[in-house]
Amino acid sequence: MSTTLGADVVGAAGQVLDDATVRAFVRDRLAGADLDGRNVCVVVPDATRSCPLPLLLGAVHETLTGRAAAVTVLVALGTHAAMSDARLRDHLGGPYPGFEVRNHEWWRPEELVSLGTIGADRVAELSGGRMREPVDVALNRAVVEHDVCLLVGPVFPHEVVGFSGGNKYLFPGVAGQEIIDFSHWLGALITSVDIIGTRGTTPVRALIDEAAALVPSRRLALCLVVQSGANTLHAASFGPPEAAWAACAEVSARTHVRYLDAPVRRVLSIVPAKYQDMWTGAKGFYKVEPVVADGGQVILYAPHITTFSETHPEIERIGYHCRDYFLGEWDAYRHHHWGVLAHSTHLRGAGTWSPEHGERPRVTVTLATGIPEPVVRAANLDYLDPAAVDLSAYAADPETLVVADAGEILYRLR
Incomplete structure (x- = not known):
């Protein structure tokens, strides 16, 4: 000691x-x-x-x-x-x-x-x-x-x-x-x-x-x-x-930090069962966002997750947006719980917004979960049928980083 x-x-x-x-x-x-x-x-x-x-x-x-x-x-x-x-x-x-x-x-x-x-x-x-x-x-x-x-x-x-x-x-x-x-x-x-x-x-x-x-x-x-x-x-x-x-x-x-020498095109985060909704399972995105290349993709693979949040259903109505979107439209959103807005920005990740060009996220966030496709897309995220996910194929893809038990280990670039 x-x-x-x-x-x-x-x-x-x-x-x-x-x-x-x-x-x-x-x-x-x-x-x-x-x-x-x-x-x-x-x-x-x-x-x-x-x-x-x-x-x-x-x-x-x-x-x-x-x-x-x-x-x-x-x-x-x-x-x-x-x-x-x-x-x-x-x-x-x-x-x-x-x-x-x-x-x-x-x-x-x-x-x-x-x-x-x-x-x-x-x-x-x-x-x-x-x-x-x-x-x-x-x-x-x-x-x-x-x-x-x-x-x-x-x-x-x-x-x-x-x-x-x-x-x-x-x-x-x-x-x-x-x-x-x-x-x-x-x-x-x-x-x-x-x-x-x-x-x-x-x-x-x-x-x-x-x-x-x-x-x-x-x-x-x-x-x-x-x-x-x-x-x-x-x-x-x-x-x-x-x-x-x-x-x-x-x-x-x-x-709890792993370093990569170069950004990756895609990350497949396998979200463990201890995260029972996307409110908590989103940690599978937070911990890998820093190593994804501009224009890249993060897939959150969690067939067991069937809802965005057990306790904050308003996230389904608000959807997922980058920080600058909310700041640009602050009068329309400031009455919502700020913790819900924060969760939204954290899962959508970095991006920009302007009245002329709208919202431009840095990366694509794709849910391969039990949440229905229309619900996912209405919340401003991409959808992938979890049954179509071939884990071995992704593991063999040199452009994909597969992260098992995602949500605790942070990935960063050197």
């Missing part, structure tokens, strides 16, 4: 930690924390994030049972669909006697509490002048009503904030929709391709950290660098969320 950037760290890029090492790290770090008699809220990711939660929560349960006065496990949905009891059991493991498990019910105003407002001038400062209006900072009341908040989750390259993890499990993880929309639209203004995999404190990370500073409970984080596709860990860090996140972001940058 070492101390890096103010956090305790075990593991490194290129290493794989065994379960006993991970369990001992969690137990030892929590044993040294001031948690006796405290009410602890443990915030964890939903099933769209790779993470060995049964191992981690088992160690948390073993260490906090008999010490903490009460423990609530809060699943950070953002604005994703709630997880059923059966899915929670599979995802979290357990049972964990004495622990209460809750979904973040972001759709219920009574479950949220306002922590205050970040003023317009401060927003302008944090966003580099891209936005200048106040934003209410609302958070799940479970975090506020506990003495300690322990954030548990992985760090990956991320299309909105640069690298996920840390305070992001609060905002947007268990936040109110206003600041979720606000932070995502800031990321969209920067654009996914420019912010994804950016090290250090991006404008969106700065906004999230500013909001987190308003949380009255003590914040700790157990951040993780997960071996993508295997659910084992390369590294873990523990400490204040900002320090623990920074330590793991450095490892993730050396672990």
Whole structure:
């Protein structure tokens, strides 16, 4: 174990930690924390994030049972669909006697509490002048009503904030929709391709950290660098969320990025089953957009996906457009949830728009999913019958990059 950037760290890029090492790290770090008699809220990711939660929560349960006065496990949905009891059991493991498990019910105003407002001038400062209006900072009341908040989750390259993890499990993880929309639209203004995999404190990370500073409970984080596709860990860090996140972001940058020498004409992203709608499955596009040549194509192969979004059906009416389209038609779209507009721009990718020439996307986005062809085309995307996709033929095509288990590893040009 070492101390890096103010956090305790075990593991490194290129290493794989065994379960006993991970369990001992969690137990030892929590044993040294001031948690006796405290009410602890443990915030964890939903099933769209790779993470060995049964191992981690088992160690948390073993260490906090008999010490903490009460423990609530809060699943950070953002604005994703709630997880059923059966899915929670599979995802979290357990049972964990004495622990209460809750979904973040972001759709219920009574479950949220306002922590205050970040003023317009401060927003302008944090966003580099891209936005200048106040934003209410609302958070799940479970975090506020506990003495300690322990954030548990992985760090990956991320299309909105640069690298996920840390305070992001609060905002947007268990936040109110206003600041979720606000932070995502800031990321969209920067654009996914420019912010994804950016090290250090991006404008969106700065906004999230500013909001987190308003949380009255003590914040700790157990951040993780997960071996993508295997659910084992390369590294873990523990400490204040900002320090623990920074330590793991450095490892993730050396672990979760693949570099190509030249752009490719086509990418076939095979979207795994953990992404159950295009709202989450779009990560198969975000992570490969940087390596696609101008005029190229990304095919998202996901026969299991049958809808754009389980919780945001308005995306079907709005469709998918580049950032400049929305900025050019802002009066027509500003009343929609900005998080929905952000998702739209992230999946459509880079492009231009003008009144004279209309919208000109940089690449073609093709869905080979269970979403019907008329619905896909009406949303301004291309369609391919998934039954017509020959994976072996694409793999043999020198102009095509086939990405299995897409959505976590970022592809970049050297």
